[in-house]
Amino acid sequence: MPEIMWKRDRNLVTYCGTPLSSPTPPPSATTVGISHLGTPSLIVRNMVASSVTPVSQYQSSSIQANMPSTSPLPSVAYLGPRSSYSHQAALGRFDPAKYALEPRTTIADVFIAVQAGAVAYGVVPFENSTNGSVVFTLDLFCDRARSFRDTFVHGVTYLDVHHCLLSSAASLSSVARIYSHPQAFGQCENWLGANARGIERIDVSSTSKAAQIVAGDAGAAAIASKIAADVHGLKVLAANIEDSADNTTRFFVLAAQPELKAPVSKGPGETDKTFLSFTVDHKIPGALCDSLKVFKDFGLNLTSISSRPSRLLPWDYIFFVEFEGHSDTQDVQSALDELRKCCLSLRVLGSYKDHQREREEGSRDRESKVAENGKAS
Numbered sequence: 526m527p528e529i530m531w532k533r534d535r536n537l538v539t540y541c542g543t544p545l546s547s548p549t550p551p552p553s554a555t556t557v558g559i560s561h562l563g564t565p566s567l568i569v570r571n572m573v574a575s576s577v578t579p580v581s582q583y584q585s586s587s588i589q590a591n592m593p594s595t596s597p598l599p600s601v602a603y604l605g606p607r608s609s610y611s612h613q614a615a616l617g618r619f620d621p622a623k624y625a626l627e628p629r630t631t632i633a634d635v636f637i638a639v640q641a642g643a644v645a646y647g648v649v650p651f652e653n654s655t656n657g658s659v660v661f662t663l664d665l666f667c668d669r670a671r672s673f674r675d676t677f678v679h680g681v682t683y684l685d686v687h688h689c690l691l692s693s694a695a696s697l698s699s700v701a702r703i704y705s706h707p708q709a710f711g712q713c714e715n716w717l718g719a720n721a722r723g724i725e726r727i728d729v730s731s732t733s734k735a736a737q738i739v740a741g742d743a744g745a746a747a748i749a750s751k752i753a754a755d756v757h758g759l760k761v762l763a764a765n766i767e768d769s770a771d772n773t774t775r776f777f778v779l780a781a782q783p784e785l786k787a788p789v790s791k792g793p794g795e796t797d798k799t800f801l802s803f804t805v806d807h808k809i810p811g812a813l814c815d816s817l818k819v820f821k822d823f824g825l826n827l828t829s830i831s832s833r834p835s836r837l838l839p840w841d842y843i844f845f846v847e848f849e850g851h852s853d854t855q856d857v858q859s860a861l862d863e864l865r866k867c868c869l870s871l872r873v874l875g876s877y878k879d880h881q882r883e884r885e886e887g888s889r890d891r892e893s894k895v896a897e898n899g900k901a902s
């Protein structure tokens with residue numbers, strides 16, 4: 526088990542590790558490296574024409590991810606291509622008049638861009654209300670290769686996710702393949718089981734990538750958003766196919782600096798939260814229980830808990846916990862001191878304000894924002 530060292534820097538617990546040489550991209554989700562844009566609808570024709578992405582961008586994602594933005598505005602990386610849910614979440618949080626929104630091919634590329642300082646912020650999916658944790662993102666926070674030592678959670682944003690089946694085929698009976706992101710497939714299991722049994726499913730890097738591919742393949746369909754249908758000139762064969770009507774994805778805003786100070790004031794519905802990872806000695810019975818009891822003893826309410834394999838030993842795990850409280854406060858610092866006593870390693874990945882009320886505000890004009898943001902991203 527690698528030793529992770531911590532130091533107390535004024536009031537903040539920070540990671541104290543070896544400096545990074547160059548970030549190593551961890552393995553990413555299957556990426557289909559082809560780009561076909563079909564006939565766009567009249568409404569979005571100009572937007573699509575100005576944003577056709579060269580095939581080369583999808584072939585060497587790690588090089589692309591490191592490239593600094595050419596925009597004079599602070600830049601925000603998101604999982605593209607344009608019209609992905611990540612793009613919509615980024616637009617909900619960052620005004621495109623003030624920030625340059627830049628697509629990346631994989632979630633790993635967004636981490637790489639933030640770590641390398643190529644962008645000011647990154648927006649990555651963290652968890653979905655129906656299908657649970659986004660394992661690609663958690664695996665990057667595991668940071669097994671120590672590539673993302675300076676990548677922190679800076680904020681949170683929510684997006685209502687309503688999936689559609691998109692195609693240029695006249696009906697589902699002509700569809701032989703369905704493309705989508707694995708998270709989206711997982712959120713539509715009931716509909717797929719009832720309506721698309723036996724149709725091949727192909728995982729790709731995002732739902733908008735699926736729509737882009739399907740625009741050039743009449744025998745295929747994509748699970749993606751209504752906005753992706755407009756952008757890629759596809760028909761909506763079925764709408765609202767998600768298993769749960771209140772399907773919501775929570776995204777993290779990443780930055781290369783932790784938020785050091787707890788905000789002095791909070792609006793209605795806003796809470797401070799902290800996200801951290803830790804490991805325990807699995808040979809000690811009750812080690813995990815002891816760790817979690819610290820949160821109870823300090824009255825810190827847990828809002829999320831998950832784990833990923835450490836990949837060092839079989840059945841050895843890295844745990845992730847999010848709780849209410851800011852690492853800038855005395856009670857959280859005391860809890861972290863106590864927690865460190867029962868952990869092998871501990872890393873505070875960020876403290877931030879949770880803006881749950883953004884959900885209602887953000888969804889209102891998302892469609893028009895994506896349309897306006899076409900040229901920029």
Ligand SMILES: O=C(O)C(=O)C[C@]1(C(=O)O)C=C[C@@H](O)C=C1
Pocket residue numbers: 604608609610611612650653659686706708709730731732733774
């Ligand atoms: O594929 C996309 O459009 C994404 O932005 C990724 C993602 C995810 O990984 O959770 C985002 C929101 C939805 O939950 C489905 C897919």
